Amino acid sequence: MHQITVIKGDGVGPEICDAAMRVIEATGVKCQWDFALVGGQAEKEFGTPLPSETVAKIRQNKVALKGPVIIEAMGEKVLVSHTDHTQRVYSNVNTALRIELGAFVNVRPLRAFEGVSSHAPKLNVVVIREITEDLYSGYEHAIGTDAAEAIKITTRKASERAARFAFEYATQRWRRRLSVIHKANVLQLTDGLFLRTAREVAANYPKVKCDDAMIDACVYNLACNPEGWDVLLMPNQYGDIISDLCAGLVGSFGLAPGGSFGDDVAIFEAAHGAALDLAGQNKVNPAAMILCGAMLMEHLEEFEAAQRIRDAVKAVIKDGRAVTPDLGGNAKTTVMTNVIIDHL
Numbered sequence: 001m002h003q004i005t006v007i008k009g010d011g012v013g014p015e016i017c018d019a020a021m022r023v024i025e026a027t028g029v030k031c032q033w034d035f036a037l038v039g040g041q042a043e044k045e046f047g048t049p050l051p052s053e054t055v056a057k058i059r060q061n062k063v064a065l066k067g068p069v070i071i072e073a074m075g076e077k078v079l080v081s082h083t084d085h086t087q088r089v090y091s092n093v094n095t096a097l098r099i100e101l102g103a104f105v106n107v108r109p110l111r112a113f114e115g116v117s118s119h120a121p122k123l124n125v126v127v128i129r130e131i132t133e134d135l136y137s138g139y140e141h142a143i144g145t146d147a148a149e150a151i152k153i154t155t156r157k158a159s160e161r162a163a164r165f166a167f168e169y170a171t172q173r174w175r176r177r178l179s180v181i182h183k184a185n186v187l188q189l190t191d192g193l194f195l196r197t198a199r200e201v202a203a204n205y206p207k208v209k210c211d212d213a214m215i216d217a218c219v220y221n222l223a224c225n226p227e228g229w230d231v232l233l234m235p236n237q238y239g240d241i242i243s244d245l246c247a248g249l250v251g252s253f254g255l256a257p258g259g260s261f262g263d264d265v266a267i268f269e270a271a272h273g274a275a276l277d278l279a280g281q282n283k284v285n286p287a288a289m290i291l292c293g294a295m296l297m298e299h300l301e302e303f304e305a306a307q308r309i310r311d312a313v314k315a316v317i318k319d320g321r322a323v324t325p326d327l328g329g330n331a332k333t334t335v336m337t338n339v340i341i342d343h344l
Contacts, residue, residue, distance in 0.1 A: 011274025013067025019286035039069025091138035118251035120226035129239020130162035181234035254285025312343035
């Protein structure tokens with residue numbers, strides 16, 4: 001029996017989390033759902049978007065299935081209090097959750113699906129980004145009223161940890177190429193350190209070809225030759241942007257799952273946001289969250305269930321008769337979920 005923390009989140013979060021849980025249950029894998037709050041609902045009930053109870057639950061269970069939350073509703077900063085009476089301020093609740101739990105990389109596998117109109121019908125990439133540092137660390141300040149400054153942080157420890165994870169990921173999944181994305185020609189100290197560290201780690205993985213590309217060249221080539229990439233490793237901000245670009249290339253944010261990993265924890269969440277305009281209408285595409293469920297099953301070593309979920313999603317999308325409006329159909333969220341379950 002797997003104990004899994006579930007954070008339904010805001011907006012369409014409850015709908016897509018329910019879909020993912022139903023699909024997982026339909027595989028026959030025994031799971032016990034341990035519900036917790038983050039985001040707007042947590043703010044209403046606990047007075048904070050990230051209650052210590054939620055962090056404790058995820059630490060205990062080691063895995064979580066998380067719906068999107070409304071970052072804009074949180075205010076400018078998120079204050080997290082610890083049991084030792086210390087506090088830390090974060091720029092948003094997603095960053096706070098990941099760092100409080102010790103997650104250090106985010107993984108987004110992005111692939112095109114037959115049956116979906118896309119700019120890159122053969123795209124199959126994995127975007128891996130370091131998530132504890134870079135410009136998203138939240139260290140910024142105003143200089144008077146007419147200027148502001150943000151600090152870009154890069155350390156060897158965090159860069160090496162992310163690079164080692166990425167090469168292990170590539171090796172375990174028979175990926176043969178890993179590209180380090182950077183802007184070291186301009187940011188020679190920060191991106192330069194990230195690139196040098198990744199190259200040092202690469203020496204321990206001779207079966208994975210390691211190359212690198214500057215971020216602007218990567219964007220250009222993803223637009224012109226998207227099928228030419230495999231695993232992409234990059235600092236935090238670049239990874240956030242590139243993974244969204246790849247979601248657009250495959251045709252929908254509703255096809256973009258993701259997971260954040262630490263040494264002892266994994267949090268699985270769709271790449272898209274809370275989509276308040278679709279909330280409660282039974283129209284949102286559940287595929288990304290269901291594919292998060294497949295990632296979760298793989299992480300728990302329920303490999304057969306993971307593959308059955310991926311195959312079922314693939315079959316339903318290819319058939320095209322029970323897909324949501326973003327994929328060119330008119331099916332409801334629940335209908336698409338039901339048909340995916342029928343294909344397991």
